Amino acid sequence: MSAGGATTVDMVVFGVLATLTTFFALFTITRRNPVTAVMSLVATFFCLAGIYASLSAHFLAVIQVLVYAGAIMVLFIFVIMILNREEVAPFSLRPLRVLGVLAGVYLLVKIIDVVTVGLPEAVPGAAPDGFGTVAAIGDVLFRDFLYPFESISVLLLVAIVGGVVVSRSHQKEVAAVEAHDYRHQIEELAHHDYPGEPPAPAAPEGYH
Amino acid sequence: MSFDATQLFAYAPMLILIGMGCLILLAETFAQGASRAGLAWLGIAGCVGALIAIVAGWAGAAEPTTHFQGMLVVDRMALFLDGTFVAAALLTLLFAPPYLREQGFEFGEFYAMVLFATAGMVMVIHATHLVSLLIGIETMSLAAYVLTGCWRRSLRSAEGAIKYFLMGAFATGFLVYGMAMVYGTTGGELSYAGIASKVPQATKSPLFYLGEYFILVALGFKVAAVPFHMWAPDAYEGAPTPVTGFMAAGVKAAAFGAIVRLLGSAFASPLLVFDFTGWASVLAVLAAATMTLGNLAAIRQDNVKRLLAYSSISHAGYLLIGVVASGLGVASAKPAVLFYLASYTFTTLGAFGVVAWIGNRSDERLYVDDWAGVGTARPAVALAMTLFLLSLGGVPPTGGFFGKFYLFRAAMESPQLHWLVVVAVVNSMVSVYYYLRVVVSMYFRDSTRALAPTEGATMRLGLLLTAIAVVLLGIFPGTVVEWAGSIALK
Amino acid sequence: MPTTYYLVLSFVLFLIGTAGVLLRRNALIALMGIELQLNGGNLAMLAFSRELGDLKGHVFAFIIIALAAAEAAVGLAILVALFRGRQTVNLDEATLMKR
Numbered sequence: 047m048s049a050g051g052a053t054t055v056d057m058v059v060f061g062v063l064a065t066l067t068t069f070f071a072l073f074t075i076t077r078r079n080p081v082t083a084v085m086s087l088v089a090t091f092f093c094l095a096g097i098y099a100s101l102s103a104h105f106l107a108v109i110q111v112l113v114y115a116g117a118i119m120v121l122f123i124f125v126i127m128i129l130n131r132e133e134v135a136p137f138s139l140r141p142l143r144v145l146g147v148l149a150g151v152y153l154l155v156k157i158i159d160v161v162t163v164g165l166p167e168a169v170p171g172a173a174p175d176g177f178g179t180v181a182a183i184g185d186v187l188f189r190d191f192l193y194p195f196e197s198i199s200v201l202l203l204v205a206i207v208g209g210v211v212v213s214r215s216h217q218k219e220v221a222a223v224e225a226h227d228y229r230h231q232i233e234e235l236a237h238h239d240y241p242g243e244p245p246a247p248a249a250p251e252g253y254h
Numbered sequence: 255m256s257f258d259a260t261q262l263f264a265y266a267p268m269l270i271l272i273g274m275g276c277l278i279l280l281a282e283t284f285a286q287g288a289s290r291a292g293l294a295w296l297g298i299a300g301c302v303g304a305l306i307a308i309v310a311g312w313a314g315a316a317e318p319t320t321h322f323q324g325m326l327v328v329d330r331m332a333l334f335l336d337g338t339f340v341a342a343a344l345l346t347l348l349f350a351p352p353y354l355r356e357q358g359f360e361f362g363e364f365y366a367m368v369l370f371a372t373a374g375m376v377m378v379i380h381a382t383h384l385v386s387l388l389i390g391i392e393t394m395s396l397a398a399y400v401l402t403g404c405w406r407r408s409l410r411s412a413e414g415a416i417k418y419f420l421m422g423a424f425a426t427g428f429l430v431y432g433m434a435m436v437y438g439t440t441g442g443e444l445s446y447a448g449i450a451s452k453v454p455q456a457t458k459s460p461l462f463y464l465g466e467y468f469i470l471v472a473l474g475f476k477v478a479a480v481p482f483h484m485w486a487p488d489a490y491e492g493a494p495t496p497v498t499g500f501m502a503a504g505v506k507a508a509a510f511g512a513i514v515r516l517l518g519s520a521f522a523s524p525l526l527v528f529d530f531t532g533w534a535s536v537l538a539v540l541a542a543a544t545m546t547l548g549n550l551a552a553i554r555q556d557n558v559k560r561l562l563a564y565s566s567i568s569h570a571g572y573l574l575i576g577v578v579a580s581g582l583g584v585a586s587a588k589p590a591v592l593f594y595l596a597s598y599t600f601t602t603l604g605a606f607g608v609v610a611w612i613g614n615r616s617d618e619r620l621y622v623d624d625w626a627g628v629g630t631a632r633p634a635v636a637l638a639m640t641l642f643l644l645s646l647g648g649v650p651p652t653g654g655f656f657g658k659f660y661l662f663r664a665a666m667e668s669p670q671l672h673w674l675v676v677v678a679v680v681n682s683m684v685s686v687y688y689y690l691r692v693v694v695s696m697y698f699r700d701s702t703r704a705l706a707p708t709e710g711a712t713m714r715l716g717l718l719l720t721a722i723a724v725v726l727l728g729i730f731p732g733t734v735v736e737w738a739g740s741i742a743l744k
Numbered sequence: 745m746p747t748t749y750y751l752v753l754s755f756v757l758f759l760i761g762t763a764g765v766l767l768r769r770n771a772l773i774a775l776m777g778i779e780l781q782l783n784g785g786n787l788a789m790l791a792f793s794r795e796l797g798d799l800k801g802h803v804f805a806f807i808i809i810a811l812a813a814a815e816a817a818v819g820l821a822i823l824v825a826l827f828r829g830r831q832t833v834n835l836d837e838a839t840l841m842k843r
Contacts, residue, residue, distance in 0.1 A: 060745045064753045071757055071780055075764030080772050087776050094783055097753070100745065101794045106786075106805055113809050118779070118816050125820045126772065129827040138836055143766040150759045153464075158752055160460050170747060170795040177794075178802060186799045187806070193322035194385045194803075197377060198810055200272055201393045204370045205814035207279060208400030211363045212415070213821035385804060392811055396818050403822045412826040416835070419819050420774055424765050426815065427781030430808055431758050434785045434801075438751075438792030442800060461751075 059100060067093040080126045084119060091115040102178040261321045264314075264328045266307035267336050268376045271343075274300025275369035282362030290360050294351045294712070297365040301344035301372075308337050324445045326380040331592065334738055335379045335511045338596050341723075342504040342603055343372040345716050349496040349607045352710025356615050357494065359405060367404070368500065371397035375508035382519070383445045384433045387512060391429070391476065395422050398505050402493040414492020421485035425475035428468045435465025446520035453523040463531060466521055470533060473516070476509035477570045480544040487551075490563035495613075498559065499606030502566040503599040510573055510595060514588060517581055527581045534581045537574050538674055545571025545681045553688050557620050559609055561688060562602070565646060568685060569598055572661060575674055579665045586667070590660035592738040597645065597653030597727045604720035605642040608635060611713055614706050622692055627701020635707075636696045638721045643693055645724050647686040653727025658682060660735060750791035758784030771826070771833040775819050782812045 070093065073086040091114045098107040176182045187195055262269065277300075278293050285293055311333060318329035346368055354360035374394030381387040399422065403415025437444055439462035440452035449456075456462040471482065478486035490498045517533065527534045548568030555561035576591035612628070612635075613619045629636040645654030662678060665671040727734060757780055764777025786805045793801025827833055 056745050060749060064749070067753065068756055068760070071760040074776055074780065075760060075768060075773060077773075080770065083773055083776060087779065090780070091783070094787065097750070097787065098790055101750065101790045103790045103794070103802055103805075106790060106802055106809075109806060109809055113813060114779075114783075118813050121816055121820055122772070122776070125823060128824060129772075129833055137767050138769040146766055147759075147763045150762055154752075154755055154759055157461070157464070157755055170797070173794065174797050177797065177799070182799055183802050183806065187803050190323045190800070191325075191385065191803050191807075193325040194389055194807055197386070197389050197393070198807060200370060200373060201389055201396065201811065201814050203276075204367070204374075204393055204396045204400070205817045207363055208367065208396060209817045209821035211361070211367070212400055212403045212406075212818070213824040385807060388811070389807070392814070396814060399818055399822065403825055406825060409829045412822065412829050415822045416771055416826050419822050420765065420771065420778075420835075423775070423778045423815055423819060424762075424781070426811075427758070427761060427765075427778055427785065430782055430785035431754075431788065433804070434754075434788035434792065437789060437801060437804070438795070442792070442796045442798040444800060444804070 056100070060097070063093050063096045063100070067097065081123075084122045084126060087122070088115050088119050091119070102173045104178050105180050105183050106178070264311060264319070264321060265326070265380070266311065267304040267340065268373050268380075270300055270304045270307060271340070271369045271373040271376065274303070275366040275373065278362050278366040278369070282366070285362055290362060291351055291355075293362040293365050294347050297347045297369055298344060300369055301340050301347065304340045304372075305337065305344070308333050308340065320382060322386075324447065325383045325386045326377075327382045328380065330737075331511070331515070331588070332380045334592055335507060335595065336376050338507055338599050339372050339375040339379075339504050342500060342507075342599050343368050345600075345603045345607070345720055346496050346500040346504075348712045348716030348719070349499070349603075349610055350494075352708050352713045353494065353496050353610045355710075356708040357405065357407070358615065359407065359494075364401070364404060367397045367401050371401065371500070372504065375504055375511075378508045379511040379515070381512070382447070382515070384436065384449075385444055387516070388426075388429060388433065391509075391512070392426065394505060394508055395426075395476070398422075398497075398501055401497040401500070402489055405494045408492070408494075410492040411494065412492075414489040417485045417492075418489035421475060421482075425472040425482070428475075429472035432465040432468025432470075432472065435461045435468065437465075439465065446516065449520040450522060453521075453525055457525050466526065466533070467536075469516070470513075470537075473509055473513050474540070477506050477513070477573075478567050479540050479570050479574060480547050480567070481540070483544070483548070483567050483570075486567055487560055487563045490566070491557070491560050495559065495606055495610035498563070499603040499610075502563070502606065503602045506566065506570060507595045507599055510570075510577070510591065513577055514580065514591060517577060518588070522581075534578050537578045537581070538671065541571050541574035541578060542674060542677045543571070544568065544574060545678060549681050549684050549688075552685070555688075556622050558622060558625065558692060559606075559620050561622075561692075562605055562609070562646075565685060565688075566602060568681065569602075569646075571681070572658065572678055573598075575665050575671065575678055576661045578674070579661075579668055579671055582668045582670065584664050584667045586660070586739075587664040589735050589738040590657075590664040593727075593731065593735050594657035594661050596734060596738070597657040597724070600720050600723040600727065601642050601645040601652075601654050604638065604717060604724060605646065607713065607717050607720060608639040608642065611635060611707050611717065612705070614708055617706070622695050623699075623702070625692055625695045626699035627696075628705065629697035631701060631705045632707070635717065638717050639696065640693050641721055641724055643689040645728070647689040648682045649686065651725075651728050653724045653731065656728060656731035660731070747791050747795040751788055754784045754788035754791065756784075757781075757787060769834050769836050771823055771835050774835070775816065775823070778819075779812060779816065782808055 070086045070090040074083050077083040095107040095110040278296050315328050315330050315333050318327050320327045371394050374390050377390030381390050399419045402418050405411035439456040439459045440449050443449045443452050475482040545568045548564050552561050552564035576587050580587035645652035648655050648658040662675050665675045761777040761780030765774045768774050789801040789805045
């Protein structure tokens with residue numbers, strides 16, 4: 047990459063990737079069918095990975111494809127397979143929310159204005175040696191960011207256990223509660239005196 | 255850099271909580287039926303252990319010490335709030351087992367999640383780096399989403415959880431984007447101290463303000479301050495009641511702790527506090543809006559759980575006054591906020607504890623009318639509930655009164671905030687009206703149907719402990735403020 | 745490429761994500777909107793990181809990807825739970841608790 051200004055190739059690559067990213071992102075949030083939406087999201091992530099690579103973030107680009115476009119999207123697709131429903135009216139255009147988005151668009155215009163005036167148009171100089179490689183990132187991650195690296199394991203544990211806790215079927219619990227009620231009723235019955243009948247044997251264990 | 259194992263000792267409370275959570279998860283696989291009750295006791299033991307560790311570390315924390323390359327700090331403020339969080343977790347673990355058994359979804363992961371959420375709160379309050387703040391907030395929030403949604407038989411639980419989750423994750427988006435802006439405009443600083451040192455040059459770029467306010471918006475979501483509060487009533491109503499208490503008390507207190515720390519160090523520069531773009535005026539307006547709207551909505555509620563949810567929104571408003579006063583340089587504001595957080599935590603937990611107590615599986619008794627006759631049927635619980643409600647309303651012999659007293663007195667020291675104190679006092683008086691509605695229903699109306707509350711020894715113990723705490727905070731407020739006041743103010 | 749271009753793109757992504765969360769009724773798409781928001785943040789982080797020649801931003805982005813995965817797992821689990829009870833993931837239909 048030349049230091050003085052962006053080369054034409056860079057410009058073209060960025061232009062194509064940025065356009066595609068924006069296009070697919072818009073496609074994601076406007077599609078009625080969730081499967082189309084999630085596929086556009088995957089495409090967005092792939093384009094973003096390309097942009098990351100153009101920022102000398104090669105490791106992050108790989109992670110983006112592996113984790114985002116790979117793992118997270120597979121999770122999405124599985125869930126969509128469970129609950130695939132097309133919507134009748136996909137948009138919820140409440141005035142306050144539309145206003146919020148319009149405010150965001152206004153902010154965008156302002157930011158483009160400010161950013162293009164405030165910051166120099168120059169291309170950042172050549173990246174230091176080894177910038178964005180696994181070795182360099184690993185060095186920072188395991189020295190300065192040791193604590194976040196360790197503590198994020200708690201976060202992941204919470205997510206794993208929590209995902210199971212929330213989504214597992216509750217049939218067993220319902221069965222347990224019903225069995226408890228049933229047992230309770232039988233015990234109550236056992237305390238009643240039935241004329242002419244011997245007291246019911248107290249054997250609640252057999253019932254489920 | 256060399257890793258020093260003694261650093262770990264300072265974080266014993268966090269490590270005990272996480273370790274005990276993992277132990278519960280392991281024990282869960284072997285527990286069946288009645289032995290599940292033992293899992294809650296494991297959690298309680300963990301909380302007690304963490305409390306002991308906090309007390310043991312108190313003396314050594316007179317001077318703040320930072321660890322892990324400036325990621326975390328140990329100081330008195332952190333330990334004070336740690337104690338509050340752990341006490342909240344302890345009380346939740348006392349309230350929860352009878353409630354879960356009654357509602358038929360007792361499982362060990364619940365207790366582990368409570369401990370992990372508490373560990374997340376501890377991470378938040380010790381954080382002095384945006385990365386450690388983010389991870390703490392996420393750990394706490396993810397555990398809270400799960401706790402909200404884990405009541406699988408209830409449709410409201412899933413609905414509350416999805417709203418809580420979407421709004422919380424939305425806030426995380428803002429948090430992340432804001433952090434990116436701060437990182438770029440400060441020239442690669444992520445630690446609070448580093449950000450504070452680079453503020454003069456960073457403010458040249460408007461993107462820094464964007465980042466600052468995005469971070470504040472995200473924290474506003476977490477404390478349910480007014481424009482960002484819409485998730486709170488549904489999430490609080492949908493969650494299992496002991497969890498509601500835990501969320502309203504612990505999660506809110508942790509987010510406030512983060513706000514106080516962030517605004518007290520990273521964004522403490524006068525360049526950011528004052529003026530039209532300063533956070534002091536913005537937060538002052540939000541404080542007024544939060545308490546007023548929270549109270550107005552609470553008046554209209556007939557559902558006690560929802561009423562308490564809206565009242566907890568209004569309490570966030572009172573707390574914001576303290577945050578603003580502290581930003582305007584009132585030294586007594588920070589201890590006042592911490593005292594308020596402590597008294598509010600116990601009071602809220604107690605109130606939601608009674609709400610959990612009163613219902614049973616077939617009849618939740620959530621409406622004000624359903625509370626009729628509790629005063630004669632169960633005088634002790636009615637007395638406790640009255641105490642909690644009076645404390646929430648800020649009536650004299652309770653911890654809540656002194657919380658408001660210290661807070662408003664601190665705000666009075668700053669002439670710009672007098673109007674806010676007037677608004678707050680009016681709001682407090684209004685709030686007493688709807689709290690008293692419940693009290694009146696309990697004592698002066700005849701019950702319509704027999705009371706069949708969720709009984710449980712641990713629940714009674716929890717209510718007793720909370721009531722004692724609220725009374726003690728009302729009798730010895732000075733001592734607690736002194737503990738809170740020994741916080742090193744930089 | 746100048747950093748400003750990347751920043752504008754990152755804000756566009758963030759904004760599209762925000763619009764997705766606010767305007768869509770389908771909770772799944774809202775969740776995708778949140779992913780877009782986080783990616784916007786990541787892109788800004790990496791762009792700044794490149795400009796400053798500082799790798800902290802890369803590590804931050806790395807952590808955010810892990811965090812997004814955790815968030816997606818929990819969020820999708822809650823969605824499944826909601827769907828199981830109500831047969832819908834439409835947020836406007838999930839109104840058991842209005843007023």
